[in-house]
Amino acid sequence: MRRSxxxxxxxxxxxxxxxxxxxxxxxxxxLEDAVSIDEKDSARFLVRNALLELDFNGxxxxxxxxxxxxxxxxxxxxxxAKVKPDALLVPKATEDAIKEIxxxxxxxxxxxxxxxxxxKLIPLIETAFGVEDVFNIVKSSKRVAAVLLGAEDLTADMxxxxxxxxxxxxxxxSRIVSACKALKVDAIDTxxxxxxxxxxxxxxxxxxxxxxxxxxxxxxxRQIDTINEVFSPSMEDIEWAKRVIAxxxxxxxxxxxxxxxxxxxxxxPVLARAKNVLEKAKAIGLIKE
Amino acid sequence: xINAVKRELPEYIEGYGKVKPFIGAYENIGEVKKxxxxxxxxxxxxxxxxxxxxxxxxxxxxxxxxxxxxxHHLRNGDYVLNMVLEEVAKLGIxxxxxxxxxxxxxHAPLVEHIKNGVVTQIYTNYMSGLVxxxxxxxxxxxxxxMHTHGGRAxxxxxxxxxxxxxxxxxxxxxxxxxxxxxxGKSACGSLGYAIPDAMYAERVVAITDNxxxxxxxxxxxxxxxxxxxxxxxxIGDPKGIVSGTTRITKDPVGLKxxxxxxxxxxxSGLLKDGFSFQTGAGGTSLAVAAYVKDIMKRKNIKGSxxxxxxxxxxxxxxxxxxxxxxxxxxxxxxKAVESYKNxxxxxxxxxxxxxxxxxxxxxxNNLDVMILGATEIDTDFNVNVTTGSNGIIMGGSGGHSDTAxxxxxxxxxxxxxxxxxxxxxxxxTTVTTPGETIDAVVTERxxxxxxxxxDLLERLKDSNLPIFTIEELKNMAExxxxxxxxxxxxxxxxxxxxxRDGTVIDVVRQVR
Numbered sequence: 176m177r178r179s180x181x182x183x184x185x186x187x188x189x190x191x192x193x194x195x196x197x198x199x200x201x202x203x204x205x206l207e208d209a210v211s212i213d214e215k216d217s218a219r220f221l222v223r224n225a226l227l228e229l230d231f232n233g234x235x236x237x238x239x240x241x242x243x244x245x246x247x248x249x250x251x252x253x254x255x256a257k258v259k260p261d262a263l264l265v266p267k268a269t270e271d272a273i274k275e276i277x278x279x280x281x282x283x284x285x286x287x288x289x290x291x292x293x294x295k296l297i298p299l300i301e302t303a304f305g306v307e308d309v310f311n312i313v314k315s316s317k318r319v320a321a322v323l324l325g326a327e328d329l330t331a332d333m334x335x336x337x338x339x340x341x342x343x344x345x346x347x348x349s350r351i352v353s354a355c356k357a358l359k360v361d362a363i364d365t366x367x368x369x370x371x372x373x374x375x376x377x378x379x380x381x382x383x384x385x386x387x388x389x390x391x392x393x394x395x396x397r398q399i400d401t402i403n404e405v406f407s408p409s410m411e412d413i414e415w416a417k418r419v420i421a422x423x424x425x426x427x428x429x430x431x432x433x434x435x436x437x438x439x440x441x442x443x444p445v446l447a448r449a450k451n452v453l454e455k456a457k458a459i460g461l462i463k464e
Numbered sequence: 465x466i467n468a469v470k471r472e473l474p475e476y477i478e479g480y481g482k483v484k485p486f487i488g489a490y491e492n493i494g495e496v497k498k499x500x501x502x503x504x505x506x507x508x509x510x511x512x513x514x515x516x517x518x519x520x521x522x523x524x525x526x527x528x529x530x531x532x533x534x535x536h537h538l539r540n541g542d543y544v545l546n547m548v549l550e551e552v553a554k555l556g557i558x559x560x561x562x563x564x565x566x567x568x569x570x571h572a573p574l575v576e577h578i579k580n581g582v583v584t585q586i587y588t589n590y591m592s593g594l595v596x597x598x599x600x601x602x603x604x605x606x607x608x609x610m611h612t613h614g615g616r617a618x619x620x621x622x623x624x625x626x627x628x629x630x631x632x633x634x635x636x637x638x639x640x641x642x643x644x645x646x647x648g649k650s651a652c653g654s655l656g657y658a659i660p661d662a663m664y665a666e667r668v669v670a671i672t673d674n675x676x677x678x679x680x681x682x683x684x685x686x687x688x689x690x691x692x693x694x695x696x697x698x699i700g701d702p703k704g705i706v707s708g709t710t711r712i713t714k715d716p717v718g719l720k721x722x723x724x725x726x727x728x729x730x731x732s733g734l735l736k737d738g739f740s741f742q743t744g745a746g747g748t749s750l751a752v753a754a755y756v757k758d759i760m761k762r763k764n765i766k767g768s769x770x771x772x773x774x775x776x777x778x779x780x781x782x783x784x785x786x787x788x789x790x791x792x793x794x795x796x797x798x799k800a801v802e803s804y805k806n807x808x809x810x811x812x813x814x815x816x817x818x819x820x821x822x823x824x825x826x827x828x829n830n831l832d833v834m835i836l837g838a839t840e841i842d843t844d845f846n847v848n849v850t851t852g853s854n855g856i857i858m859g860g861s862g863g864h865s866d867t868a869x870x871x872x873x874x875x876x877x878x879x880x881x882x883x884x885x886x887x888x889x890x891x892x893t894t895v896t897t898p899g900e901t902i903d904a905v906v907t908e909r910x911x912x913x914x915x916x917x918x919d920l921l922e923r924l925k926d927s928n929l930p931i932f933t934i935e936e937l938k939n940m941a942e943x944x945x946x947x948x949x950x951x952x953x954x955x956x957x958x959x960x961x962x963x964r965d966g967t968v969i970d971v972v973r974q975v976r
Binding site for chain 2: 192193196197198230395396397460
């Protein structure tokens with residue numbers, strides 16, 4: 176479950192220490208943009224030690240490494256993969272980069288005795304090329320568990336203005352969602368950068384959810400509640416799903432293949448959607464087993 | 465001897481007297497006596513307005529060993545305490561006892577008077593800044609006596625604390641001694657802490673920078689208590705008196721704590737029509753109020769009252785109809801001052817009405833929920849808000865012990881660790897508030913309920929709240945910080961911490 180993925184600067188010990196209690200499903204410890212070039216080494220070791228020592232309270236532990244276009248990216252992988260994060264977030268991901276990182280991690284997993292494939296990859300799609308190639312990027316490694324859209328870099332690359340309404344990224348969002356759904360991985364939406372506009376954040380989450388995004392990155396802990404709320408099944412959804420399952424069970428008992436609820440036919444896709452809603456609700460504790 | 469919170473105390477403390485040990489928060493309540501006061505009555509035609517502070521001191525019979533009292537409504541902007549003591553020093557007077565309801569960093573000049581023997585004893589409910597440091601390092605001749613807000617009122621009313629001259633900083637005063645805090649350039653709102661002083665001091669001097677024609681309106685402290693009036697240029701710095709706005713924290717950890725505290729209040733069953741509530745002016749406390757406000761609005765709950773020091777945020781809740789009335793002992797910001805001035809249901813209360821355990825029922829007794837802070841809390845739920853991690857005095861009870869004792873649910877909200885130190889410890893450095901009056905501790909990593917509150921634990925057992933034992937929370941903190949070394953103290957007692965009933969709950973020893 177990756178409703179909310181919170182970016183935490185990899186060079187800030189107190190923020191790292193408190194990150195696991197803020198309610199995010201995933202914590203992204205950032206070694207890339209949040210860390211200035213003269214702090215890269217110390218941040219890398221701080222994040223390494225945090226992964227070794229801190230109780231992450233069940234949060235997914237993700238580390239955004241530097242690009243492997245520089246030596247920094249390789250050093251990050253070498254140090255971080257050895258302490259087994261749940262996933263690495265790969266900036267400006269390309270198919271070649273994902274394949275190369277996959278191999279590097281496989282070697283480390285072998286050396287360290289970790290289960291092969293246990294460290295996942297999350298490509299960060301933030302170039303026009305990345306958007307156009309997203310299907311191949313996801314397909315290039317079995318480690319890929321989700322895709323994160325990085326709209327700030329993407330719009331810079333495309334030389335277009337980034338807006339709160341986000342019409343300019345509609346295509347990118349849709350393309351990523353389509354590839355992710357096709358390959359059964361999570362599609363994580365770009366952060367909303369105005370950290371004091373909670374109404375705007377909510378609308379942005381709703382737009383992303385409407386077209387199939389499954390979660391959203393957060394750049395401030397105060398955004399987590401809103402993101403979690405939008406990307407969790409609503410109580411109405413849960414009630415509907417329970418009724419679908421109840422009607423299905425009844426139809427099974429009566430030997431009916433097809434049945435209807437509230438005058439609408441319930442077929443396999445509707446049933447699957449209902450099951451999916453209940454699974455999500457269970458996973459986040461909205462309903463008990 | 466050992467008191468009820470397991471503190472070892474001497475039988476007698478030089479400069480304080482015989483020690484009455486703390487025996488339990490509710491053990492020392494019942495029949496009590498109030499003291500009588502010797503006053504000087506006024507003939508028709510007498511003029512109360514004097515040309516200078518010096519004249520007032522002389523008229524009041526200032527001499528060595530007198531006890532002078534001050535209120536702290538002008539907070540860190542107060543000029544009055546410093547100007548009075550400067551004049552006292554100029555007169556060559558020594559051995560003065562200062563009974564100031566609180567002492568702030570702005571009172572740093574008091575340190576010189578302590579060193580020169582002009583001031584040899586302090587009674588206060590809270591002190592921070594250089595005076596607190598000077599006391600901690602042993603410069604004061606006799607131990608400071610630290611009260612609670614309600615306990616100070618009790619001490620004055622019982623005669624335990626006898627005030628010779630009360631100096632009342634008056635934002636507005638008329639020529640016959642009627643005082644209010646809502647008009648004038650130094651307006652600070654309610655004058656609740658000054659009321660016991662005015663009623664029980666032998667002499668009362670109003671010091672004002674807004675002398676108005678008789679009669680002033682409204683009247684909070686009336687002419688029947690005031691002997692003399694002195695006009696000065698300024699009684700305080702408005703910037704330090706009240707802050708422009710009080711803000712909710714943006715710190716995500718503070719917000720997490722606040723949200724958990726609000727959920728606990730909701731689950732406790734107390735958040736229903738008729739709800740009463742008090743919280744401090746700190747960012748996290750205000751955030752609790754904000755989350756409580758959301759719940760009240762969502763569930764359409766109409767509260768009864770909010771009390772204590774009043775902030776603009778609480779005023780907003782009141783104006784939105786979430787509380788029927790406010791009980792205000794002190795205004796924390798300009799919005800609160802405005803509301804106190806203009807709204808009849810925003811009522812003032814004296815320190816005694818607020819928290820005195822020895823009157824016929826204080827407002828704290830009617831509180832449902834109180835939100836409190838802590839510098840340290842121990843596994844017996846005893847709270848320290850008196851000394852810091854270095855053993856130096858940096859606060860005091862204020863209303864902490866009073867509200868904890870009165871409220872049905874007293875919640876301490878605190879980060880589990882601060883500045884790499886664990887906040888939950890085996891034994892607090894100084895006990896300010898006894899654990900028997902604390903019901904819950906809320907931290908960012910979980911909640912601990914006092915095991916004495918079996919009813920609350922039972923009620924919460926099916927909730928989704930992250931409930932741990934206090935020992936489990938302590939272990940979580942120590943896992944992050946390690947166990948700090950103990951602070952070393954000398955034997956000498958520099959402050960006596962009195963519980964609200966006048967018994968001794970702890971002492972503070974001189975730091976090395």
